[in-house]
Amino acid sequence: MPITTKDIAKLANVSQSTVSRCLNNSPVISEKTKQRVLKIAQEQGFQFNASARSLSTSKTRTVGIICLKRMFDHDHDVHYLAWQDALIENLEHLEYDVIISLLKNRFTGQNNIRKLITARKIDGLIILQQELDTESMAILEEANIPYIFCKYLPTLCRTKDVDYVHVDQFKGGYLATQHLIDLGHKRILCISANVSGGEFERRTEGYKAAFQDNTLSFSSNPVLFGDATFHSGYQLIKDNRDALKGITAIFGQNDLMALGAISALKEMQINVPEDIAVVGYDNVKLCTYFQPYLTSIHQPFEEVALLTCKRLIESLTCGQSSVKQRLAVQPKLIIRESCGSKKKPRGL
CATH class of the missing domain: 3.40.50.2300 (Response regulator)
Structure with a gap:
């Protein structure tokens, strides 16, 4: 049977109304009494009724x-x-x-x-x-x-x-692309996603800005769109082998798509990172579950x-x-x- 305010009152040797005031943090009760009653309530596993608290204090916490x-x-x-x-x-x-x-x-x-x-x-x-x-x-x-x-x-x-x-997100897309450019890559495939929210659009804007800041042509670097899943990243690579011609790096705009891309590349006998470098986005735990461990943009x-x-x-x-x-x-x-x-x- 769950403990009640009446039970707490008996244990604390105070009235039931005093217990109620303590639980509602009433200023008319001394701090010493409040702490003693609250300690007993906690020790007994008392669960305060949020609806009742809302009626008396207008707050539910x-x-x-x-x-x-x-x-x-x-x-x-x-x-x-x-x-x-x-x-x-x-x-x-x-x-x-x-x-x-x-x-x-x-x-x-x-x-x-x-x-x-x-x-x-x-x-x-x-x-x-x-x-x-x-x-x-x-x-x-x-x-x-x-x-x-x-x-x-x-x-x-x-x-x-x-x-x-x-x-x-703009900064994240920029960081990922700039890292690949710093490693000598000029032909970078971008795998993005057609989902609402604006995050992928901002990452793509950062990707394009990195090319511009390094006076590199963006037009020769394709952007493919999936749905942000592992299967999507895998299928985009399998279905677009021709788009990989001349590509030396891939920016997967989330880790699941990047890992899916790596899986497809392995099936195609394309080694990562020796043949194509890959960077992901989100820094989920899966980044270190499979080799090669995935370079990624950490979202704090x-x-x-x-x-x-x-x-x-x-x-x-x-x-x-x-x-x-x-x-x-x-x-x-x-x-x-x-x-x-x-x-x-x-x-x-």
Whole structure:
């Protein structure tokens, strides 16, 4: 049988109303009594009722995370679940509960942002979502709760004054390409993806800028588009052998596609990095599961998650500020085996 406030009151030798006030951090109770009651509650495994707390304090100490549907797809979870887990870890460290939800109920189509806000289940929202519809944006703007965008900034919000924390994707694309150019490569195939959110577009812009800054022709360097999965990277190489003529390096705009490309190259008896160098993006754990270990662009998602949570909690505790923040965290190049060293270009 779960322990109740009545049980805690008996153990602490105080009234049940005193226990309730302690749990709600009432200023009329001494700090010494609060700490004693809270210690007993914790030792007994007491779970405070969030709904009751919301009614008495208007606070649930719960944050909602609106995540991507692709986080539940096996082909993507290596990368995206790391972002979700980092957010949860930071919120739990700050002693906030977390509700994970998709933007809409997959069966009824009900808007979950509306549901969470109207049911008073959350104090604030972290939105890890590539795009938002006008209904969702209207709900957010009308609601009196703080929210922040993490990783993605939906198209509807790009001209709005909102809080947003992300990785500089342009810089990441530039770093990957510049590294290959520094190794002597001038013909670099780019494997990108046709997915929303703007990240791959920015990486491609960084890729092109590196060519321009090194006075190299971009027109002779093809860009192929897949869907960000391992199979996609594999199939793009298998289906476009002619595009590899003269190519000495490949920039895979995520690690799964880069690893898929390496798998296809091996089947085609093309050695990595001796014949073609490969660099990926995201720096997922799989980069060191297979040889050659994959050179990759590290997205510091831990730092992004920390800044996102701190900013949201700041808004919750100090009140929403009219001055919003857009914070860009810088990516890093992690050099491993898949790029080799400087060498003369080879042709197929």
